[in-house]
Amino acid sequence: MNRYGQGGYGFFTGMMAAGFLLIFCNTSMAQGEHTRRAGAQLQVISGDASRLVREPNMLPAQRKGLEDRLRGAFAGLPVLLRLADQERGLMNEIPSLTFRQFAARLANDQPGGVVQMAAELIKKYPLLLPRATGSPVRARTIHNEYCAACHDDPDLSVERPAFNLFKQAKRQPVNEFLARMIIGIRGDRVTGYGNPLNDTELSALVTLYRTAKN
Ligand code: HEC
Numbered sequence: 329m330n331r332y333g334q335g336g337y338g339f340f341t342g343m344m345a346a347g348f349l350l351i352f353c354n355t356s357m358a359q360g361e362h363t364r365r366a367g368a369q370l371q372v373i374s375g376d377a378s379r380l381v382r383e384p385n386m387l388p389a390q391r392k393g394l395e396d397r398l399r400g401a402f403a404g405l406p407v408l409l410r411l412a413d414q415e416r417g418l419m420n421e422i423p424s425l426t427f428r429q430f431a432a433r434l435a436n437d438q439p440g441g442v443v444q445m446a447a448e449l450i451k452k453y454p455l456l457l458p459r460a461t462g463s464p465v466r467a468r469t470i471h472n473e474y475c476a477a478c479h480d481d482p483d484l485s486v487e488r489p490a491f492n493l494f495k496q497a498k499r500q501p502v503n504e505f506l507a508r509m510i511i512g513i514r515g516d517r518v519t520g521y522g523n524p525l526n527d528t529e530l531s532a533l534v535t536l537y538r539t540a541k542n
Contacts, residue, residue: 359456364510366405366412367455371507373401373430374446375500380439393487395434398442402430412453421452455503455510462532470529471536480542497537506534 359367376394379386386394406427413421426445433441475493482490497505509530513523525533 360412360415362408362411362415363453364455366408366453367450368507368510369401369405369408370446370450370453371455371504372511373398373405374443374450375504375508376401377434377439377442377446381443387485389485389487390489393489397488398434399431402427402434405430409449409453422449455507457502457506458527458531460528460531461535462528462530464532464536466529467532467536468540470525470533492542493537494540494542497534502534502538505537506530509534 376398380391380394406422406424409422410420413419426449430442430445433439433445471493478490479493482492484491496508500508509525510523513525523530
């Protein structure tokens, strides 16, 4: 099993095999990479914690998967925000206590408190939408070649399922969905934080998922 929980080879390996069709760098960004990633991670934290609030009857396995993912996100947050501060020439802004409070609220079954804390931080670390607009045809090709196999008809009973991206995009505010596209597509552990999609591809995919039926 890989981190996607579906066995087989990882997304990144698949792309390597396919010959690096996607470009592995982000150019022409409106926001620095660290600043963007910090903003995106906060949006995902907020969205995941909101789901815990809104869906008390979620399958226990999915709840556990979501809580695990949140704990992982909290662990990475101090570094992400520090890098974002450095990139913007700011001093270390967030006291370390804040990070412990996130974990404490989750442990005390207060996901609403996590949402509130994230909202405060999102004011300091907003996520800006990419300015680029990409080709719908290209987006469809990327989707069919690299995403459809796992996302179009996913097994929702596993701890961390792949969701249908067309449905997810229409349920969520555009910033939250974009944030998930920034944080969620990262291949496997080898690639770490890198997102293989550039801005043009990202925004074309977001538009495709939000507008096409499937
Ligand atoms: C090998 C299977 C696989 C492939 C290929 C794959 N994904 Fe995923 N994806 C997953 C799984 C499983 C998750 C859930 C991971 C988790 O919860 O940590 C996920 C998570 C995501 C998320 C985050 C969802 C959320 O709720 O936060 C997004 C967005 C996403 N994928 C988009 C894509 C796109 C776009 C592509 C193609 C460029 C792609 N994925 C390719 C399996 C895959």
